[in-house]
Amino acid sequence: MYGRDDLRTTLAPARSGRVPTAFKKASYALFTGTEPQDASALSRDWYARGQTMIVAYSEAEAGAVFDRADQVDEYAVVLPDEGAELLIEIPEGGETVSGRAIAFVPGGRSRITVVKGGRLLRLFTTRSADLAAKCSNAAAYAEPDPNVAPYAAWPDPVGGRKVRVYSGNVAPQEGRFGRIYRGSTIMVNFGDGRVGPRSPDNLSPHHHDDFEQYSIALDGDYVHHLRWPWISDSTRWIDDDHERIAAPSVAVIPPPAIHTSQGMAPGLNRLLDVFCPPRRDFSLKPGWVLNADDYPMPADDQETGA
Template identity: 45%
Template sequence: MSLLASQTASKAWNYLTPPRALEGDTLAASWVTRGTHFIVCTSLVSDGARLTRDNPDEYLLIVPPQGGLSATLRAGADCVEAVTDSLSILPPGRSEIEVHGTGYVVRIFSADAADLLALAGNAAAYATPNPDVAPLAPWPDPVGGFRLRTYALEAHRKPDSNMRVFRTCKLMVNMILPRVGARDIHKLTPHVHQDFEQGSLALDGSYIHHLRYPWVPDMDQWHPDDHVEMNSPSLIVIPPKVIHTSRCIGTGTSQLVDIFAPPRVDFSQRGLVCNADDYPMPSALQPSIA
């Protein structure tokens, strides 16, 4: 028996395929791609676009540094401004995003957004669930309850790291700092995750994603190494147990966003989460104090 489709990397070359109109959106067209527990919706927008949802749980909005866009976010009686190069969290229920400028924005949902799951361009790959992916168990509710939150990413740079990690109850993203020029091929970071997927979303530039699939007892199921080049915007969803690393190529600016669901325990226990004061860890996972 061959590997399940969900046990091989799912690749969405957004820039090569036409986007589609989504219900609730005006002046926008979107590409929808899913993992087991998350959905990525990358939207081409015109000035004044309105993206509305009545969502069952929280979702994220990324306003990239490219293009100079900003957005006005509304949910209930709350209204906040999301600046260029920001990450925002929108609460459950009805919400609206009004975009100022022309370019693209990204929304990230949990798999509880069932209507978007059905629209995903790679939905067929998940017809049979991947047994290696652990279930999605929500983490505690945010401090002070669910509400609009927005984070200007420039304020979260650290001099000794290219990582900017944020989490919600069900999602985690690493808003990796933009890089100019190609990555040093002598300083790559091949690694593997045992029980969760990694979505790698290219916001800018070009990448080669290097994948090495595990050898199983049945040699007919072995996959050759995969070195896939993808421009932006694009998304690759890497299954558990697949060794992987990504490198930007070319001389220009590139930026990658890594997506996980549920939030990663290791990143959280290492104190890497920028909004940890807003979103607590489960008490059972809190690192012990000697």
């Protein structure tokens, strides 16, 4: 069902075998034009969640500080635009992050200081209960999604505790899908987007058996098209969804809904697709995960030679 020449047609099949008996609807959150969950003189911060992950979107000025005193696990920080700069510090040392970039920050104590203002995303698992409680759509996950597999972190990175920083400007390469980075908790596909509306005759509807997709719209606006399968219990059928939402925003797409996102703006339409925990099928493709040497796959995949 993918679009023409879509490299995802080469992905390994899923291993789930789950048969759904009920479904969850998608959840959407708009990050501007609504009141932020946190606000100060230097930062406005919005929070939204799915079953496994929290998206914290901030518009911050120089001098803003984001502290985590006792973070339960690794989290990711994304600078989506050129011009912004951060200093990320942990007890073992610090790293400067600038331009389009992604950083993975180990659990424990950490501090982010904004050196040059701009937009930033912090991506946490929902094990960070204090942040999960802030989310604008927290009520939507009072009951868990029965189709999302239980969360399990991937192995720790090679080389011990440090802030790991990767450029978001790696050039495209034939045969490689997107610009994918993974940590032990989260995977990010750092895309460039496209200018102008996406052609309605070349969309890429597909589904995931047992994990969510977090489609974070950074620029433009999108229609997120979703369709759920029919099961024997017709009282649990869900109508098709064609949600139009402007950037910046997030769509939490549940399994096993068939979905595709269609950019609609005449200018740049750009998505950041995020998964928690990392995707096995993307990770099995040689060369697709740009920092694979730093973050091992789980032992069962290593033992099979993946």
